[in-house]
Amino acid sequence: MPLIVLLATTLVLAFSSLVALFPAAIAPELAAALGVSSATVGLQVSLIFAGAMLSAMIGGPLTRRLGPCRTSQLSLGLLGSAAALLAIPSLPVFALASLIAGLGYGMTNPSASVLLVRFTPAEHRGLIFSLKQAGVPLGGVLAGASAPALALTVGWQAGLLTLTALAAGGILALQRTRQAWDDQREPRTQLLVTPFAGLLLVWRQRALRHVALFSLCFSAIQLSVSAFTVALLVEDLAFGLVQAGLVMSAVQVSGVVGRIGWGWVGDRLGDRLITLAIIACTTTAGALLVAVMTPAWPQWLVVTLLCLLSLSSLGWNGVFMAEITHLAPPERIADAAGGCLVFTYSGVLLGLPLVTLLHGLVGRYTPLFALLGGISLFGLWLIRQARRALVLRDAGEAYHHIER
Structure with missing residues (x-):
């Protein structure tokens, strides 16, 4: 179980980083489609972390209410939806999609922390959390390696829709563990009473x-x-x-x-x-x-x-x-x-x-x-x-x- 939890939380974090950095890796293609400069595409990072700040503020009560597994699934759902919206060549939609991706990004660590503390040994917690956090640069490496290749072979829009399909696959894979991982959730937890x-x-x-x-x-x-x-x-x-x-x-x-x-x-x-x-x-x-x-x-x-x-x-x-x-x-x-x-x-x-x-x-x-x-x-x-x-x-x- 500890290995499965570590692998799942690392892959969810890596996927959030992949979605966040995918547009930057195809910035010239995306900028041409949107009719803006590549530097404007780079501003997406600010929108992503603005969204992440918003969802991180309610990450605790959300995780208690839904359970860490369901929260991770919701994160993947938001990230996959954002990738699909990014495939629409519209600047307002691009901005909205970046914010939605940030909301998904900000949910990953609170839920992962609960799972890792519950299912992994305390004496190895520093190494375990560090391995999980390695998912962030891993996502960056995957974005750099896959995004340009996908843009050249199937087109940048199809590449982004591939991420949506990956998110759906991740949600289905996590469903098998939900009963065991979310058995301590508190459904009556209020999300916005004290944001x-x-x-x-x-x-x-x-x-x-x-x-x-x-x-x-x-x-x-x-x-x-x-x-x-x-x-x-x-x-x-x-x-x-x-x-x-x-x-x-x-x-x-x-x-x-x-x-x-x-x-x-x-x-x-x-x-x-x-x-x-x-x-x-x-x-x-x-x-x-x-x-x-x-x-x-x-x-x-x-x-x-x-x-x-x-x-x-x-x-x-x-x-x-x-x-x-x-x-x-x-x-x-x-x-x-x-x-x-x-x-x-x-x-x-x-x-x-x-x-x-x-x-x-x-x-x-x-x-x-x-x-x-x-x-x-x-x-x-x-x-x-x-x-x-x-x-x-x-x-x-x-x-x-x-x-x-």
Whole structure:
């Protein structure tokens, strides 16, 4: 059962990433059909994460009401419907479909957290959550590999409808497990009585609040590293475009390795806050080294340092998600996951425009990595505060136990 749960949650997350990134992988074809620029197609990411923020806010009560399996099926249904709508060459429909895809995307992690906590061993939770989070870059790899090929062979619209068919297949496959996975659901749970319940839970518990703010910082760092590596290499460090593209692939692979590796480290240490602190330290050091790079640096050294930076800056997610399950009350894990992810998605929405704006003022990418290093250092301080809050909480619980 644990392996099936891990495989199912990973594939659902990978599919959500595939749908989210599929249009970007066929941006020229889609832009021509819509009569807009490729850059306009790229704005779809903002709409997706706006939708994800909305559904993450009710992810907890929705998961309790429907059950984690049915919530995952609903997520696939929204993602499949969005893919079908994206096949319609209309800009308003494209915007609506992107928002719907985001609603489906935001439901994946709260339901997955409940399933993984219930059906997998706690001592391996860091590695398990990291393996599940590897579904995000896996979806990106699948989008890059399949979308252009489908567009050339069967057409971009048929390619998107293929995703709708995959979503339907996933819904049917999950139906076999629904009775066992949703047997603890609470059908009378109100969805919109307190739509900000998850956010309030996170904000009121200091340790959770600081870890959520850490995710805001690191999602902004992650997006910046992913989005600007090629431009950094070409414009600031005299790499060729093809070379830079290969380095970008290596950076993404390093991120996947980092996600799994840091999850294993967290389990071995038995302390995921310490693991997040180590991630923050290595990210700070790596970003500051990138900030002082010049075209005179050997290319092998540049590539090595960027890959080492991505191990941490792209590899923190699984440890973060696993720590949420440790800090949250057991009966409110889905609420806590949804509330924390609102902060995470906020970092995605804020990070790219901020770095883009600063690049317009500075004119180079390397100095901006010093800013990313500063944000990472602030993330380290947040983890220190989370640890202090956790120590105080545990001390308070011990005191009340003695009093009783």
